Amino acid sequence: MVRNILITGGAGFIGSHLVRLFVNKYKNYRIINLDNLTYAGNLANLKDVENSPNYVFEKADICDFSAIQSVFDKYAIDSVIHLAAESHVDRSITDPFAFAQTNVIGTLSLLQTARTAWKSFENKLFYHVSTDEVYGSLGKEGFFTETTPYSPHSPYSASKASSDHFVRAFHDTYGLPVLVSNCSNNYGPYQFPEKLIPLFINNILHNKALPVYGKGENVRDWLYVIDHARAIDTIFHGGKTGETYNIGGFNEWKNIDLIRLMIRVTDRFLGRREGESEKLITFVTDRAGHDLRYAIDSGKLKNELGWTPSLQFEEGIEKTVEWYLNNTEWLDSVTSGAYQEYYVKMYGNRTQQ
Ligand code: NAD
Numbered sequence: 001m002v003r004n005i006l007i008t009g010g011a012g013f014i015g016s017h018l019v020r021l022f023v024n025k026y027k028n029y030r031i032i033n034l035d036n037l038t039y040a041g042n043l044a045n046l047k048d049v050e051n052s053p054n055y056v057f058e059k060a061d062i063c064d065f066s067a068i069q070s071v072f073d074k075y076a077i078d079s080v081i082h083l084a085a086e087s088h089v090d091r092s093i094t095d096p097f098a099f100a101q102t103n104v105i106g107t108l109s110l111l112q113t114a115r116t117a118w119k120s121f122e123n124k125l126f127y128h129v130s131t132d133e134v135y136g137s138l139g140k141e142g143f144f145t146e147t148t149p150y151s152p153h154s155p156y157s158a159s160k161a162s163s164d165h166f167v168r169a170f171h172d173t174y175g176l177p178v179l180v181s182n183c184s185n186n187y188g189p190y191q192f193p194e195k196l197i198p199l200f201i202n203n204i205l206h207n208k209a210l211p212v213y214g215k216g217e218n219v220r221d222w223l224y225v226i227d228h229a230r231a232i233d234t235i236f237h238g239g240k241t242g243e244t245y246n247i248g249g250f251n252e253w254k255n256i257d258l259i260r261l262m263i264r265v266t267d268r269f270l271g272r273r274e275g276e277s278e279k280l281i282t283f284v285t286d287r288a289g290h291d292l293r294y295a296i297d298s299g300k301l302k303n304e305l306g307w308t309p310s311l312q313f314e315e316g317i318e319k320t321v322e323w324y325l326n327n328t329e330w331l332d333s334v335t336s337g338a339y340q341e342y343y344v345k346m347y348g349n350r351t352q353q
């Protein structure tokens with residue numbers, strides 16, 4: 001094996017697509033997927049690669065410093081692609097400590113392990129996967145660039161901003177070779193149905209209310225998850241150490257317009273009259289501190305490394321809706337048990353029309 005790459009959070013949504021891409025594309029890399037399988041981590045996401053000779057799974061918590069040290073020793077790790085995190089904004093509003101613990105302390109524990117385990121930094125790399133939410137919220141105009149000042153508003157984005165700062169501090173203080181990327185909203189298969197798109201597809205399927213926060217006027221910039229994984233691959237192999245790259249699809253949608261599109265596509269796949277499920281739309285109390293608009297300028301990544309998204313959004317949504325409707329077993333398994341409690345706590349009294 002020419003590289004031993006530790007991918008953290010590889011059993012989650014984006015991590016599982018990245019693991020699959022690397023395991024299949026780079027047969028001479030050993031991919032070590034480290035994940036402690038929280039509610040969002042699911043090894044079923046990786047069924048198709050679990051027996052590949054260049055893939056191993058290690059169940060461990062990134063906050064457990066000695067467990068991480070053992071994994072570094074056991075596999076002679078030379079590169080890290082760090083995705084493990086608490087990732088849902090709504091959960092960060094009810095339980096901010098969990099976000100500080102995993103996203104800040106967990107990242108610090110990985111950085112400190114890499115710094116001490118690597119006797120030389122030659123041919124080593126610590127790649128940190130982050131979010132555009134660290135930049136805060138835009139008005140009607142403009143884009144986030146790599147030089148936009150940080151202005152996080154939710155406990156989630158504050159914890160991710162803090163982790164980004166720690167990564168850069170380890171580069172500036174100790175010379176650790178790092179890369180950071182900040183990406184916009186991802187969608188696609190295997191996303192946990194707490195996030196807008198899979199939550200709403202599942203609710204349309206079951207004729208449940210669709211809880212639209214506020215007036216549905218917030219804007220997000222959507223990118224198909226496999227295009228994010230491709231971008232990470234491009235940056236991992238070609239990015240300049242110490243640099244940051246923004247990743248996004250120049251694909252802004254107002255929530256309510258996206259929801260109406262999703263309804264039409266899902267109704268069509270379900271054999272309902274297109275638009276029939278609009279009756280499920282229910283405007284509910286807005287998310288606290290809800291950022292109005294995100295929009296990423298990914299020009300640096302395109303101009304310097306040649307990456308562009310491969311999918312048009314309408315095509316991506318069709319593929320996504322089709323995937324969830326063809327994988328109802330997966331949906332049913334992840335929405336049983338603790339999910340039901342979460343759902344009632346989150347939406348129980350707010351989704352009646
Ligand atoms: P996810 O919630 O689907 O997956 C997170 C994974 O991390 C899970 O497998 C979970 O088990 C694991 N994990 C959580 N805490 C852990 C711990 N203490 N130790 C080990 N493993 C742990 O998240 P996602 O949407 O795939 O996001 C992955 C990364 O990408 C995150 O860092 C997130 O901030 C970032 N990101 C996400 C998006 C998006 O739209 N989803 C966009 C930009 C950046």
Ligand code: DAU
Nearest residue numbers: 087088089131132133183184185194195196211212213218
């Ligand atoms: O921008 C990148 C970020 O995108 C990632 O860093 C986060 O990990 C990821 O969760 C995502 O954050 P958002 O908060 O933008 O995604 P979410 O799917 O939770 O919400 C998308 C929009 O839809 C947002 O404006 C809130 C709204 N929404 C969401 C839910 C869950 C609703 O109106 N109703 C809902 O029930």
